Amino acid sequence: MKRAGLVLALALGQPLAAQEAGTGGEPLSAIDWLSRSVTPASPAAPPATAKEPPVAESAAAPQVSVKPLDAGSPDAVGLISPRLSGLPRGLWSSSAQDTLAALIAAQKFDTLPAIEQLTRLLMVAEADPPADADAQGSLFLARIDRLLQMGALEPAAEMLIEAGPDDPERFRRWFDTALLTGEETRACHAMRDKPTIAPTLPARIFCLARGGDWQAAALTLNSARALGDVTDAEDAMLSRFLDPDLYEGEPPLETPEPLSPLVYRLLEAVGEAKPAAALPRAFSHANLRRTKAWRAQIEAAERLARHGAIEPAQLFGIYTDRVPAASGGLWDRASAVQSFDTALRAGDAAAVAEALPGVWEAMREVRLGTPFAQQYASQIAEMSLGEDVAGIVFEIGLLGPDYEAVALKHTPRDARDALLVALARGMPDDARPNSPPEDPIPLALLRGFTDQAPSETLARMIDEGRTGEVILRAISLIDEGRAGDTGALAEGLATLRAVGLEDPARRAALQLLLLEYPA
CATH class of the missing domain: 1.25.40 (Serine Threonine Protein Phosphatase 5, Tetratricopeptide repeat)
Structure with missing residues (x-):
């Protein structure tokens, strides 16, 4: 249960046509920077001609690979049960494994925190394998590769261990996670103990x-x-x-x-x-790793926390680990976090109110507003900080874990506030964006929560039970919307809501307005 909670914490913070599978014998989603830590299988020998009887090349006993006849697909492996993830057990079962693997490989890497969070959850969710799944586990490898590319090494390693890293393709991925996380001793022992x-x-x-x-x-x-x-x-x-x-x-x-x-x-x-x-x-x-310089640790933690690859607590633990010995850039951010954190721990509302604008601006500048809100929003909400920082407190609350409760307590001051409150509650019917016609993003968000519906194609997929495939396509639509296709944005949000993913849809809408279209 402890492991499930940790992985859930990490998991929860393109065109519709799937890409063609690659050629050349590599798994569909193979990453080019993976270590060639295992020897690929030797190519098949050319067939003997009729004039030449088969001749043994060696007197050694032949190597025979043995696999149980009932060996299941690793595609069923996951770290979070349907009860905890909220996703159906038949998430993948009605779709083709190659289609799913191609859709996973096609997802963008730099997107909204809520979308990255949802993608990680999909990758670690426990679900039945596709109907055409085989023992190789193409979908499993695609999910692992996606986690590796996202920087989510801990859940990737746990899934590989769960599936059993004794398969060469799974082992090379586990070996690499071990090399990057300092667990190489364990991987080396496994390599020694498993000659195959x-x-x-x-x-x-x-x-x-x-x-x-x-x-x-x-x-x-x-x-x-x-x-x-x-x-x-x-x-x-x-x-x-x-x-x-x-x-x-x-x-x-x-x-x-x-x-x-x-x-x-x-x-x-x-x-x-x-x-x-x-x-x-x-x-x-x-x-x-603790052996690295503090600056290197901060830079790494910022990069990973920005994309949800580590928990916010780890980032802010590193920020507050030592006293900055210099100023400017990264050191100013660390100082701002330390001043704010000290005031918060002391319960000094006046000091918190004084430090909040500076630290919030510092976090937003490096796209760490969401991790900051996830770490501190609940504590900030319990304090009376005054009207001077009320707007900042409201924004942080909407980016935090209790966004709906924050919205229910807030009295809108203008049309933008009203829209944010309505989106947080999932009830934007009466909200009207205070936005010029040339900026249609707020209107697209409203449509996504009101009159927009999934396209006929996506609606048919939902009816056919192809839920995981639909979610991946909806994510792609939202990313297209961020790039300017407001119709795709509205449809993507509506599709997430149609499959029961109301919370990710609301979070994505709030983050789009607060992080990419600030007042």
Whole structure:
């Protein structure tokens, strides 16, 4: 139950046509920066001609893969039950697995916090697999890859462990999450205990050294070099990793593209670490470790919290961990958070009211308004802070967990306030936006909660029970709406509401107005 609560906390904060599946033997949603930590299966040998009888290439016993006849699909694996997620158990069961995997891969990464929250929930929800699911689990891998790309490594790792990382494609993803979160010892033990995972030489050498067996690691590298089983680039990197003193003063290694988590950790070990901010979002987890400089920890936490990949409490815990030794930019944000947090803990309403405008502006500038509201809105609501900051308190409350209660207590001061209150309550019938005709976003939001309905195509999918597919398409419509297609925005919101996702629809509407169309 504790685990479910933690994952639920992380989970809850494109064109309609699905993309074609890729070719080349990779899973549909394979990420290019994943470590090649396992050896891919050897290509099939060409068929023997009629003139040549089959000849054995080796006297060794053949390798036989064994799988139970009743092996189920990992697509059913999830961390949050339907009772907790509010999503139906048949979320995916009436849709084709390739269609779902393509829709997941097509989702945008930089969207509203409520939409990112909903997407994470979809990825970790426990549900029945598609009717055409197989033991490979294309939908499961697509969900895992989406979590990895979003930077949500903890739920991805838990799902991989739940499904069993002894499959090569699942193991390489688990291995990478372990490398970025400091859990590589556990992954290396699993690699050692499961020979069928078939680790590559760089991964094996890394794990041997990580386990303290440097002599075996060096012997493995020497043997691989003699047999030509490592490239020159791999040889150079692993040689420096095993004995960096021999290469002191040498020019830096050439950085491969794309940079995998395994290479990232090897470069870090030889003193040639690459800045995580320039790498995919998941790499920022490596900078959350206590061994990293405080500035690096703050930068990583800000990046991840901005997209809901870590809980707000972790970000603000890092902000308040030490005393800033400099000023400007990041340090000013840390100082503002510390001043506000100190006043709040002391229960000093006057000090909170004084610190609130500065810290709120600092958070909004770096798109951290929603994490700030999730962390502090409830405490702020319990204090009497005065009329000077009443507008800020109202906005923070609408972005926090109790937005509807905040709206019910608020007396609108103008048409915009009235619209916000109506959207928070899901009752915008009588609200009228105070917006010029050239800005139709408020009107689109109103339509999404009043007279708009899902298109005929989406309505048919709902009737057919293709709920997960409908939700993914609705999310894409909302993202199109943010880019200017107000008809898509209204339809996307209406579709979420039609499948019972009233809360995400309201949160998305409020965030769109407050974060992207501020007064």
